[in-house]
Amino acid sequence: MNRLIRSVLLVAFLLLAMAARAQKITFTPQWTAQSQFAGYYVAQEMGYYKEAGLEVEIVHPSASMSAINLIRSGKSQITTLQLCQAMQIIDEGLPLVNILQTSMNNALVIVSRKDENPIEQKGIRVGTWSVGFDQIAFCMSLKEQLDYKWIPVASNSTLLVSGAIDATLAMSYNEYYLLKQSGVRLTDKNVYRFCDHDYNVQEDGVYMIRKYYEEHRDDARRFAEASRRGWEWAVEHPEETIDIVMRYVTEGEVVTNRPLQRLQLKEILRLQVDRESGKREFRLRPDMVSLANSLMTEGQMLFNEVTYEDLVSE
Amino acid sequence: MKRIIQNYRSSLSRGLSLLAALLASAVFFAALVFMFAQSRRAVKREAMDHASVVLDNTVQRVNTIISRIEGATGNLLWNLTRQLDHKDSMLVYAEAFIRNNPYMQGCSIGFEPYYYKDEGKYFSPYAGYQDDGSIITTVEGSPEYEYFYMDWYQLCKLLDRPAWTDPFLDVDPDFEGSSDMIVSYGMPIKDGQGNYVGTLSADLSLDWLSETISAVKPYPNSYSVMVGRNGTFFVHPDPTKLLYESIFTETLEKDNPDRMALGLAMVNGEEGVQKVKVGGKPCYVFYKPLGNTGWSVGIVCLEKDILGRLNRLRNDVIFIFIVGILLMLLALGRIIRRQLKPLEALAVQTEAIAGGEFSKTLPNDGRKDEIGRLEQSFSNMQHSLVNYIEEMKRTTAAKASIENELKVASDIQMSMVPRIFPPFPERDDIDLFASMTPAKEVGGDLYDFFLYGDSLYFCVGDVSGKGVPASLFMAVTRNLFRIIAQQGYSPKEIANRINNALAVENEQGMFVTMFIGRADLKTGRLEFCNCGHNPPVICVPGEPARFLPIKHVNMALGMIDEIKFHGESVDDVRGWRILIYTDGLTEAENPSYELFGTEHLIEFMNENADQPSRVVIERIQETVELHRSGAIPSDDITLLCLKLL
Numbered sequence: 001m002n003r004l005i006r007s008v009l010l011v012a013f014l015l016l017a018m019a020a021r022a023q024k025i026t027f028t029p030q031w032t033a034q035s036q037f038a039g040y041y042v043a044q045e046m047g048y049y050k051e052a053g054l055e056v057e058i059v060h061p062s063a064s065m066s067a068i069n070l071i072r073s074g075k076s077q078i079t080t081l082q083l084c085q086a087m088q089i090i091d092e093g094l095p096l097v098n099i100l101q102t103s104m105n106n107a108l109v110i111v112s113r114k115d116e117n118p119i120e121q122k123g124i125r126v127g128t129w130s131v132g133f134d135q136i137a138f139c140m141s142l143k144e145q146l147d148y149k150w151i152p153v154a155s156n157s158t159l160l161v162s163g164a165i166d167a168t169l170a171m172s173y174n175e176y177y178l179l180k181q182s183g184v185r186l187t188d189k190n191v192y193r194f195c196d197h198d199y200n201v202q203e204d205g206v207y208m209i210r211k212y213y214e215e216h217r218d219d220a221r222r223f224a225e226a227s228r229r230g231w232e233w234a235v236e237h238p239e240e241t242i243d244i245v246m247r248y249v250t251e252g253e254v255v256t257n258r259p260l261q262r263l264q265l266k267e268i269l270r271l272q273v274d275r276e277s278g279k280r281e282f283r284l285r286p287d288m289v290s291l292a293n294s295l296m297t298e299g300q301m302l303f304n305e306v307t308y309e310d311l312v313s314e
Numbered sequence: 315m316k317r318i319i320q321n322y323r324s325s326l327s328r329g330l331s332l333l334a335a336l337l338a339s340a341v342f343f344a345a346l347v348f349m350f351a352q353s354r355r356a357v358k359r360e361a362m363d364h365a366s367v368v369l370d371n372t373v374q375r376v377n378t379i380i381s382r383i384e385g386a387t388g389n390l391l392w393n394l395t396r397q398l399d400h401k402d403s404m405l406v407y408a409e410a411f412i413r414n415n416p417y418m419q420g421c422s423i424g425f426e427p428y429y430y431k432d433e434g435k436y437f438s439p440y441a442g443y444q445d446d447g448s449i450i451t452t453v454e455g456s457p458e459y460e461y462f463y464m465d466w467y468q469l470c471k472l473l474d475r476p477a478w479t480d481p482f483l484d485v486d487p488d489f490e491g492s493s494d495m496i497v498s499y500g501m502p503i504k505d506g507q508g509n510y511v512g513t514l515s516a517d518l519s520l521d522w523l524s525e526t527i528s529a530v531k532p533y534p535n536s537y538s539v540m541v542g543r544n545g546t547f548f549v550h551p552d553p554t555k556l557l558y559e560s561i562f563t564e565t566l567e568k569d570n571p572d573r574m575a576l577g578l579a580m581v582n583g584e585e586g587v588q589k590v591k592v593g594g595k596p597c598y599v600f601y602k603p604l605g606n607t608g609w610s611v612g613i614v615c616l617e618k619d620i621l622g623r624l625n626r627l628r629n630d631v632i633f634i635f636i637v638g639i640l641l642m643l644l645a646l647g648r649i650i651r652r653q654l655k656p657l658e659a660l661a662v663q664t665e666a667i668a669g670g671e672f673s674k675t676l677p678n679d680g681r682k683d684e685i686g687r688l689e690q691s692f693s694n695m696q697h698s699l700v701n702y703i704e705e706m707k708r709t710t711a712a713k714a715s716i717e718n719e720l721k722v723a724s725d726i727q728m729s730m731v732p733r734i735f736p737p738f739p740e741r742d743d744i745d746l747f748a749s750m751t752p753a754k755e756v757g758g759d760l761y762d763f764f765l766y767g768d769s770l771y772f773c774v775g776d777v778s779g780k781g782v783p784a785s786l787f788m789a790v791t792r793n794l795f796r797i798i799a800q801q802g803y804s805p806k807e808i809a810n811r812i813n814n815a816l817a818v819e820n821e822q823g824m825f826v827t828m829f830i831g832r833a834d835l836k837t838g839r840l841e842f843c844n845c846g847h848n849p850p851v852i853c854v855p856g857e858p859a860r861f862l863p864i865k866h867v868n869m870a871l872g873m874i875d876e877i878k879f880h881g882e883s884v885d886d887v888r889g890w891r892i893l894i895y896t897d898g899l900t901e902a903e904n905p906s907y908e909l910f911g912t913e914h915l916i917e918f919m920n921e922n923a924d925q926p927s928r929v930v931i932e933r934i935q936e937t938v939e940l941h942r943s944g945a946i947p948s949d950d951i952t953l954l955c956l957k958l959l
Contacts, residue, residue, distance in 0.1 A: 164472035182544030
């Protein structure tokens with residue numbers, strides 16, 4: 001009897017110890033719920049984070065609290081950022097570490113209202129996000145001397161179709177399809193894709209504040225591995241992944257629909273494949289970091305160079 | 315199938331009724347198709363007019379309210395621009411505005427960042443209804459709600475004219491009370507110098523719009539939709555589509571040209587009707603723009619609703635049509651069969667008559683139509699047939715009797731000429747064979763031969779004419795030859811005497827050509843008298859066959875009394891083959907009327923000179939038969955072949 005009690009107590013102690021070991025961590029994608037973050041939702045729903053000994057809470061940003069502000073405030077420990085955003089933040093004095101790079105290509109496009117090449121329309125009014133993501137576009141317009149009038153907007157489709165703006169920036173996985181859903185005709189002519197020109201700079205990656213990283217290297221590694229598993233599962237199970245994404249979308253009351261999310265996932269997964277190797281590499285490319293540096297320095301968006309080494313963990 | 319076709323082919327009534335039914339079907343069908351095409355067009359036009367009127371009325375009603383809002387907002391703007399220096403009055407204006415305009419949900423008067431320096435970047439006075447019906451007034455704008463990036467603010471600013479936004483969820487984080495779906499009418503606020511300073515926005519709850527537009531139901535299953543200028547649904551019977559989907563959503567993943575065309579027509583502010591599939595069902599969508607809002611209202615009507623009655627009518631008519639045709643087929647079949655019944659009886663009776671029952675009575679129901687005439691004709695034909703057959707029977711009997719007599723005559727005639735070969739078996743110095751083939755039962759040819767001591771008398775003759783008269787004349791001639799020749803006369807003497815005997819009382823003017831010969835078997839000397847006959851063919855050993863040279867061709871016997879016949883002789887004909895024949899041989903015709911000819915005969919004799927007489931004659935007969943190739947013989951053929959050894 002004593003032995004039995006002792007065994008039960010031992011098991012209970014071990015379980016408690018394991019539970020105590022599971023590291024609580026908050027992850028904030030940089031935008032509201034959508035397929036752009038499918039891999040993380042999958043890792044959460046499939047229990048990959050739990051298996052890695054992490055207790056992850058996914059908290060989306062709100063209008064009152066952006067992702068980077070959640071990080072700065074310490075309410076969140078991990079976020080996703082575009083490479084250029086991350087470099088700007090580092091340049092502004094908050095060292096970050098890229099613990100997982102998902103995007104291997106640039107998704108930015110310019111869509112013109114008229115069926116004409118946006119690059120050949122100087123001085124037009126171009127919609128941009130009031131919250132950023134447009135660094136490469138600014139650098140490009142400066143370099144090409146396009147003299148665009150940038151109009152920060154909350155949403156671009158109504159403004160574009162009504163002619164309030166002549167063109168707009170869009171992400172090839174998100175606004176591109178929203179514009180298509182608004183009846184905007186998208187052709188080879190009126191869509192300018194940055195990745196097809198000299199501006200193919202990687203975008204989404206997973207970042208931590210360097211200080212936090214230094215103290216939780218193992219958690220970071222496990223989070224990155226579990227997230228990568230999530231993405232790999234999403235590649236194999238796109239329809240089930242959309243089911244998961246739609247749950248997050250509904251929960252977050254995001255105005256979207258399944259076809260849009262399906263197209264977004266397809267495009268996001270396409271952007272994860274490196275053009276040269278044809279593989280999902282999940283790594284920052286030093287050459288793309290250099291390209292981002294030179295473009296942003298030229299565009300006076302960086303005061304100091306942010307090197308590949310500044311971004312990666314080692 | 316084959317059996318059915320055969321069945322119809324074997325019966326005139328069935329065939330006729332089927333043909334009539336088919337023709338009637340074709341005519342009815344064409345008429346039906348035409349009628350339905352016309353009806354369909356008319357019903358569609360009427361339905362479209364109906365739906366258009368309903369749509370027009372609705373649009374008119376909405377437009378009235380929209381105009382009222384635009385007017386009221388315009389008035390407020392007019393007041394505002396005069397009070398720009400009094401920023402504190404803005405909230406009062408906003409509140410008064412929504413109080414006085416029953417359709418308004420809220421009113422924002424947003425200013426450009428730092429327009430009022432002391433207010434900083436954000437200054438947007440707002441008044442709006444709360445859920446409990448009370449009005450709240452507040453000043454909006456914060457880093458979390460940068461109103462100047464919103465559509466309601468930017469649209470009229472960038473367009474530099476008043477503009478309606480598309481519907482949106484009012485998600486002001488500072489003002490939790492409102493998360494309704496609203497649309498805003500924005501007007502640019504300009505200062506005294508005409509510079510843009512901000513946007514006056516009147517918010518309109520979508521509820522009343524939805525109610526007004528949803529109430530439009532021209533048909534039981536029809537419903538209304540309303541889309542914004544980017545195609546987003548903001549009135550739709552399926553609430554999950556509101557804001558979340560646009561009219562183009564179904565075109566995102568796969569091509570849907572109809573939907574795309576409809577969507578573009580609607581967002582481009584066109585008015586019209588298009589046929590599209592909604593949820594797999596064909597529908598007509600009637601659409602019309604709403605004033606200057608950039609929105610479009612559409613009424614979706616199921617095709618089966620519009621054309622439902624017509625389709626039901628069509629199904630009924632098709633049913634009646636099919637049943638009617640079947641009944642017609644049956645009725646026609648019966649009527650035609652009844653009408654053609656006499657024909658059937660006629661066919662049976664005629665068949666019996668054809669089978670030999672000539673006494674069978676043909677039906678006669680006194681009809682005057684074609685069938686009556688046919689019955690009459692058949693009856694007449696039957697009588698003629700009976701008479702004809704009776705006549706034929708008599709004729710046949712008579713003919714049979716004549717034929718029988720002729721057969722006897724033929725036998726008698728044939729018995730008149732020697733027919734036993736070899737004729738002189740005891741003598742090996744005579745190779746003689748003869749044949750006589752009459753063209754009819756009896757002929758006018760003759761031949762004869764006999765031994766008188768060491769002399770061989772022979773003759774071949776051909777009486778003018780054919781048939782019985784010629785045969786009688788032949789019998790007389792042959793008897794004269796026998797009687798006279800057996801007295802030992804020379805051929806010319808025989809000819810003289812036969813001629814005299816025949817010429818006496820020869821009222822018919824008949825005559826006979828004859829070759830008369832007497833061969834001395836000891837010396838081989840041949841005496842002959844040719845009385846108008848064909849010259850015989852001779853084959854002298856070592857020489858080609860040729861005609862016997864004749865110096866005196868006498869007249870035929872029996873023509874003129876008391877004329878002198880000349881005889882001729884050849885010293886020694888031993889070893890010669892002599893063929894005496896009648897002109898039936900050389901004048902034998904084939905179906906192309908080509909004669910056997912003398913050349914052919916000479917050629918034949920050249921080839922066969924060495925054969926015995928019997929073989930020569932048999933072969934000649936075969937050769938002539940071959941030449942004739944089935945043609946009916948026109949003349950008697952008599953052949954006599956002789957060789958003295």
